[in-house]
Amino acid sequence: MKQLNFNTHIFIGDDALDCLKGYSNQRICIVTDAYMVESNLIEYVTRSINDTNKYDVFTDIVPDPTIDNVVSGVATLAEFKPTMMIAFGGGSAIDAAKAIKYFGIKLAIISELLLIVIPTTSGTGSEVTNFAVITNPQAGLKYPLVDELLQPDKAILDGRLVKTVPPKVTADTGMDVLTHALEAYVSTEANDFSDALAEKAVDLIFNYLVRAYQHGDDMEAREKVHYASCIAGIAFNQASLGLCHGMAHTMGGKLHMPHGRLNGVLLPTIIQFNANESQRALDKYAQLARKQGWANSRGKVGVRNLINEISDLRQKLEMPASFVAAGYTCEEIKPVLEVIAKEAIKDPTTRTNPVQPSTEQIKKIVLSLF
CATH class of the missing domain: 3.40.50.1970 (Rossmann fold)
Structure with a gap:
């Protein structure tokens, strides 16, 4: 129950x-x-x-x-x-x-x-x-x-x-909203109620976040993104989150990188990791892609469409696609990589990820983004 x-x-x-x-x-x-x-x-x-x-x-x-x-x-x-x-x-x-x-x-x-x-x-x-x-x-x-x-x-x-939130903050926080919704959607605690909320939050972000970023005085876009944040919050309060937040919590403390920006770097790679390791996650990502109306979104193609759309959104928001693009070097992360992996596994949000990763898999994800 x-x-x-x-x-x-x-x-x-x-x-x-x-x-x-x-x-x-x-x-x-x-x-x-x-x-x-x-x-x-x-x-x-x-x-x-x-x-x-x-x-x-x-x-x-x-x-x-x-x-x-x-x-x-x-x-x-x-x-x-x-x-x-x-x-x-x-x-x-x-x-x-x-x-x-x-x-x-x-x-x-x-x-x-x-x-x-x-x-x-x-x-x-x-x-x-x-x-x-x-x-x-x-x-x-x-x-x-x-x-x-x-x-x-x-x-x-x-x-x-x-209304006066700077564009970079609008981008970072908006990407956090998208991450909340997507992680709640594939969480092991997801249900029909949290799914409906997550789907709506994803829809609002893809339709209004770029507008809010490019035109801060667009009050319709500002309001819709503000509501998306709240809706995604209700979704993950019911279903919890996943590995992206588990890693972001520990990496944020090490890199001192804005949380939403860090999620934006990690999210596409973690979606692919989850889809590779969990048929349920793959099916749900593809289902979400179909609901967004992205053509031929079935199976692995649907996952790829979702990742491509996130990458395209990230580019429009002028956000980094890797830790190198964000201004970090591999040498900075290697000394704390083991700690990051172990702390990410212990993070309570990782427990509801569709796949329980090993420390080696987490380290591989991090290193692939340098």
Whole structure:
């Protein structure tokens, strides 16, 4: 028996932030980064909080949030004693907020905390998942957390908040969305519900991501990609992910490469690896290609069509197709290749990959991209 939970309430549209106006007499901790404050984007949030509430802004957030960020945030909880938390920003701010809440409850600093997430990038889907990733920079490792305590209570999707996202970030985060959808689709935990969500996310990305990348003020494209991110997040929250994320988590800590860009390098090769080793994966990739309307998408031809379309999308987004194109050398990766392979196998997302790889197979995948 499998239980499907869709616990986060989602608000969409230009007036979605109005849902914050209904809260009164709360102590609200807003977790964000310094840029959101300096650029005044945070006013989208603070203008929607009525005067009966008190709020404190926590900005000690860095890309790939660290254990130290979380410790600092937990100290803020102990001091401010919030009843609500609003995570406002990209994946780093959201993951940090979720981890701060998690450890605040685990350490009995708070007993409960309403968590509202407002994403300002279209990529992680973290606003609807019980996942978070925290980095240990000293060890060069990323630790995925998976727990129901990480599940946001509400998510607010407002396309205006992603209008000024730079093209490179739009590309990186959009490729992350595609990876989420494709990995959920072939996951060993996939089901008809997650498949339907993943298919829709793939369709939206192929139809709107290039438009959002090339024309940032195209609000239809921005909104559709923003929704695709959330839809893919719901899909992988039900089905989990796969080897691409298992490798990206550990390689990201070593190479300090943007997560979505790293997924973009790995994804076509891992699709081919999965299709070579699993008939079920091959059939599902081909099925997805047919649903996208790519001609003659049967069997291995369907997989090849899917890979070709991803490669073409990557090229239009001006993203690297190899680690060399991304600015890395084989000499940089060889000393940590064994650790990368072992950590990728231990990563919880790898457990639901359609194929359980060996360390040698992972090393071969990495080296083939130099």
